[in-house]
Amino acid sequence: MDCMAEQLLSQNSPTKRPQVVIVGAGFGGLSAALKLRHIDADVIVIDQRNHHLFQPLLYQVATAGLSPADIAAPIRGILGRQANTRVILGAATGIDPVARTVLIGERRVPYDQLVIATGARDAYFGHDDWAKVTSPLKTIEEATTMRRRVLIAFEHAEDAEDADERRQLLTFVIIGGGPTGVELAGALAELARMALARDFRHIDPKTARIILIEAGPRLLATFPPRLSDFATAALRRLGVEVRLGAAVTACDKNGVSLGDQRIESRTVIWAAGVAASPAADWLGVAPGKGGRIPVLPDLTLPGHPEIFVIGDTALVSGTGGAPLPGVAPVAKQQGAYVARIIANRLSGKAAPAAFRYRDFGNLATIGRKAAVVDMGIIRLTGRIAWLVWSLAHIYFLIGFRNRLIVAMDWLWSYLTFQRGARIITGGDES
Amino acid sequence: MDCMAEQLLSQNSPTKRPQVVIVGAGFGGLSAALKLRHIDADVIVIDQRNHHLFQPLLYQVATAGLSPADIAAPIRGILGRQANTRVILGAATGIDPVARTVLIGERRVPYDQLVIATGARDAYFGHDDWAKVTSPLKTIEEATTMRRRVLIAFEHAEDAEDADERRQLLTFVIIGGGPTGVELAGALAELARMALARDFRHIDPKTARIILIEAGPRLLATFPPRLSDFATAALRRLGVEVRLGAAVTACDKNGVSLGDQRIESRTVIWAAGVAASPAADWLGVAPGKGGRIPVLPDLTLPGHPEIFVIGDTALVSGTGGAPLPGVAPVAKQQGAYVARIIANRLSGKAAPAAFRYRDFGNLATIGRKAAVVDMGIIRLTGRIAWLVWSLAHIYFLIGFRNRLIVAMDWLWSYLTFQRGARIITGGDES
Numbered sequence: 001m002d003c004m005a006e007q008l009l010s011q012n013s014p015t016k017r018p019q020v021v022i023v024g025a026g027f028g029g030l031s032a033a034l035k036l037r038h039i040d041a042d043v044i045v046i047d048q049r050n051h052h053l054f055q056p057l058l059y060q061v062a063t064a065g066l067s068p069a070d071i072a073a074p075i076r077g078i079l080g081r082q083a084n085t086r087v088i089l090g091a092a093t094g095i096d097p098v099a100r101t102v103l104i105g106e107r108r109v110p111y112d113q114l115v116i117a118t119g120a121r122d123a124y125f126g127h128d129d130w131a132k133v134t135s136p137l138k139t140i141e142e143a144t145t146m147r148r149r150v151l152i153a154f155e156h157a158e159d160a161e162d163a164d165e166r167r168q169l170l171t172f173v174i175i176g177g178g179p180t181g182v183e184l185a186g187a188l189a190e191l192a193r194m195a196l197a198r199d200f201r202h203i204d205p206k207t208a209r210i211i212l213i214e215a216g217p218r219l220l221a222t223f224p225p226r227l228s229d230f231a232t233a234a235l236r237r238l239g240v241e242v243r244l245g246a247a248v249t250a251c252d253k254n255g256v257s258l259g260d261q262r263i264e265s266r267t268v269i270w271a272a273g274v275a276a277s278p279a280a281d282w283l284g285v286a287p288g289k290g291g292r293i294p295v296l297p298d299l300t301l302p303g304h305p306e307i308f309v310i311g312d313t314a315l316v317s318g319t320g321g322a323p324l325p326g327v328a329p330v331a332k333q334q335g336a337y338v339a340r341i342i343a344n345r346l347s348g349k350a351a352p353a354a355f356r357y358r359d360f361g362n363l364a365t366i367g368r369k370a371a372v373v374d375m376g377i378i379r380l381t382g383r384i385a386w387l388v389w390s391l392a393h394i395y396f397l398i399g400f401r402n403r404l405i406v407a408m409d410w411l412w413s414y415l416t417f418q419r420g421a422r423i424i425t426g427g428d429e430s
Numbered sequence: 431m432d433c434m435a436e437q438l439l440s441q442n443s444p445t446k447r448p449q450v451v452i453v454g455a456g457f458g459g460l461s462a463a464l465k466l467r468h469i470d471a472d473v474i475v476i477d478q479r480n481h482h483l484f485q486p487l488l489y490q491v492a493t494a495g496l497s498p499a500d501i502a503a504p505i506r507g508i509l510g511r512q513a514n515t516r517v518i519l520g521a522a523t524g525i526d527p528v529a530r531t532v533l534i535g536e537r538r539v540p541y542d543q544l545v546i547a548t549g550a551r552d553a554y555f556g557h558d559d560w561a562k563v564t565s566p567l568k569t570i571e572e573a574t575t576m577r578r579r580v581l582i583a584f585e586h587a588e589d590a591e592d593a594d595e596r597r598q599l600l601t602f603v604i605i606g607g608g609p610t611g612v613e614l615a616g617a618l619a620e621l622a623r624m625a626l627a628r629d630f631r632h633i634d635p636k637t638a639r640i641i642l643i644e645a646g647p648r649l650l651a652t653f654p655p656r657l658s659d660f661a662t663a664a665l666r667r668l669g670v671e672v673r674l675g676a677a678v679t680a681c682d683k684n685g686v687s688l689g690d691q692r693i694e695s696r697t698v699i700w701a702a703g704v705a706a707s708p709a710a711d712w713l714g715v716a717p718g719k720g721g722r723i724p725v726l727p728d729l730t731l732p733g734h735p736e737i738f739v740i741g742d743t744a745l746v747s748g749t750g751g752a753p754l755p756g757v758a759p760v761a762k763q764q765g766a767y768v769a770r771i772i773a774n775r776l777s778g779k780a781a782p783a784a785f786r787y788r789d790f791g792n793l794a795t796i797g798r799k800a801a802v803v804d805m806g807i808i809r810l811t812g813r814i815a816w817l818v819w820s821l822a823h824i825y826f827l828i829g830f831r832n833r834l835i836v837a838m839d840w841l842w843s844y845l846t847f848q849r850g851a852r853i854i855t856g857g858d859e860s
Binding site for chain 2: 049050051067068069070072073074076077080081086087088089090140141144151155158159195196198199200201422423424425
C-alpha cells in the first residue's frame, strides 16, 4: 500500500523529496499543514476522521443548536488545492522512531519530519467505569448521541407515569465547571426553558433541573475570579444549580453521589477532564501531567529533533511556569511555529527562537445573552462579551459557508428561542 | 399509561371530548393535524420519529448537499402551539377496529376518528435479500448511511492498490429511474465531478461511473415522454450512464447482473420501488397494488366510516382510473380533505363531496442546472425548470428557518460546486 504511495510520490523528482507527516488534523495539525503549502516537500496529513472539527462549538450540536456539518469541514476540501499535500484517512496505531515510520495498522508511512498533533480524549481520573454511564463530548457522534439522550429524556418524561421517574428523567447533571461544562449548562437551560417550553402536554420542560458540579472552589478556574463569579451568577439566573467544591464520589446510570448526598439523574454529562492521546505510549516516553509529552522549547521530542509534538498532546510551560492550556489558540500557534521550523530546515535557514504563546484571551458563553471575555487588560461580561464571543467564533470557524450558516443559526435561535437541529436520529436507546 | 393520558384529557370537560388519532406525521398526517387545530376535540398524533421529514430532498442529504436538520423539523415544534393536540413518540404496532384503539406495543390509544397516514417503505419485488446489499433512501439514517458509504468508497479507492478494486469502488449503480433515481444520479455525478474533483491524489473522482438502471422504456415514467427524453439527455451530459429497458436479475455486495451482463460495483442504491406500510395487515384487509389499502371515495375504509386512510398507504384512483401516485401533494390534499370531513362531522355539518386530487404538476431536477417541470399545459426543461423546482421546494419546506438554510446551501453549492455536508460520521464499515 504505502509502497505504491511512495513510488507515485517519488516519480515527481529524481531525488526523493523529503516527506513531512502530520498526524491529526485538529487545530494544530491543520495549522501546520496549511503553513507548509509552499515548501518543496511532500506533506502527508493522517487523520482517523475525514473532517476537521471546530470543537469549541461541539456543545451547540449536543444541545440541538447547530448541525454537525456546520462545525465540521472535510479535510480533503481544506487541503485539496494544496498540491504538495495528500490526506490519508486512517487511525495511526503507532510510531517507529528508529525506522521513522508512522503505523496505520499494517500500513507504514515513512517520514523525514513528523508532527504529532493527535489531541486529547476524555479522562476519568481512575474511574474508567464512569465512562459507561456518562456522556462525553469530543466527537460529532458523541455530540449527536448526547443530543439524542437529552431529547429522549424529555420524551420519556412526557410518558412516565411515576413522579420519581419523571423527576430523574428531567434532571441533567454536568460534571466539570470548565468552559465546556459552563457552556453546556447554559445551552441546556435555554433548550429546556425556551425551545422546548411549549412542546409537551404532561410535563413542563421549564421544571427540568440542570445541575453543574465543580470540584474546585469556582467555575472557569483559568479565568480571573471576577469572571467566574459573573458566570456563576449568570447561570443561576438561567435556573442552573451550580454546586462548587463538590466532588463526585460515585456515578452510575441512575445518578451521581457527592459524598453523602445523592442526585438521581438519568443524564449525566462528563465535562471534567481530558488526557492526551496515546502518543506517549507510541513513542515509549514517560508522559507528564495529563498524559502529555514533555518537549523542548522548540517543541521537539528530546533526542529526536525530527519529531514535533504540539497541541493537547504536548506539555509546554507558559510564561508563569504553568503548562499551557489545551485550547485551540495554543495548538494553532504551535502548528504554525513548527511549520516555520520545518520550512527553515528544508531551505537551510536558521531555526526560529523558542516557541512562545501569545495569549489573546479567553472566552466562554452563558446562554444566549451573556459571556465572559478575558483579554488581560480588557475583561468583559454580559451582552457585549456575548457579542465578542459570537463574532470571534464565527470568524474562526473554518470555511466561509460555515460562517454564514452558523451566523444564521445563531440569529435564528436568538430571535425565536427555537433550536433548529432538534431532531432525534440514530440508535434506539429507549 | 394511556389511562393516565385519558384521565388528563377528560379532566378538561365533564363530557368526554371526541378523540381524533392520526398515525404518522408525514405530509398527509401533518396536513390533517394542522387543519384540525380549531376543532373541539383532542387530536393525538403518533409517530415513531420525533421529526417530520421533507422526503423529496432526502437525496440531497445522501449526496452531502444538505444536513439532516435542514430537511427535518421536530413534530412537537410544529404542533406545540396547537392547544388541542398532543404528540406521542412511539411506533404503532397494530389497530383494533372493534375496540377502536391504536396499539403502541402494550400501550393502547383509543380513538373516535382515526387517520392512518403511515406512508411507504422500500419494496424489493420478491427479492428481499437485495435489501441487505443495496442502500435504500427513506429515513435520515438511511441518507447519512448512504452519504458515508459513498464518501468512504472514494476514500477506499484512493487507498486501493488493485485497479479492479478501484474500478469497483468508483462504480455507483442506482436501480430505478423514477424521480428519486434521477435526482440521485444527477447529484452523485456532480459530487464526483465537481465537489470532490480536487480532493484526491491517486484517483480522479471524475472517472467515477454512475449508472442508472431503469427496467421500463424511459426514465420518469409518470412524466410526458418529451420530459423523459430531456432528463435522459441531461443526465448523459453529466456523464451518467443511463440504461433503459434493463431489468436487474441479480444483486449482491459486489455488483448487479442485468441478464448476461455483469456490473461490478461496491455501491448499489435502491430507488426502484416502494410498498405501503403494514397498515393493511393491522386492519386485516386485503391490500391492493403495492400493499396499499383500497378506500371509498371519501377515503374511509369500507365498513368503517371512522377510519380514514391517506397518502402512500391509500389506494385511490385518479381521474384516468390509474392509482394516484405516492407523492407529497396527494398526501397533503388528502390530509386536508379528511380533516374537513372530521370537522364537519363533529360540528354536524354535511360531508364534503368525494376526494378529488388537484394535480399542480410534477417536478424533478437533474444536477444543478437542469430540471423538468410538468404542469399540464406548461412543460419546462432546463435552467428555468431548475429555478421553478428550487423555488417550489424551498417554499414547501416546513419552517422559515429551513427555507433560509436550504436556500443558502443551494446558493453556496451553486456558486462554488462545494458540498457543505461532506462529512463522514457514524459506523465504521471499512
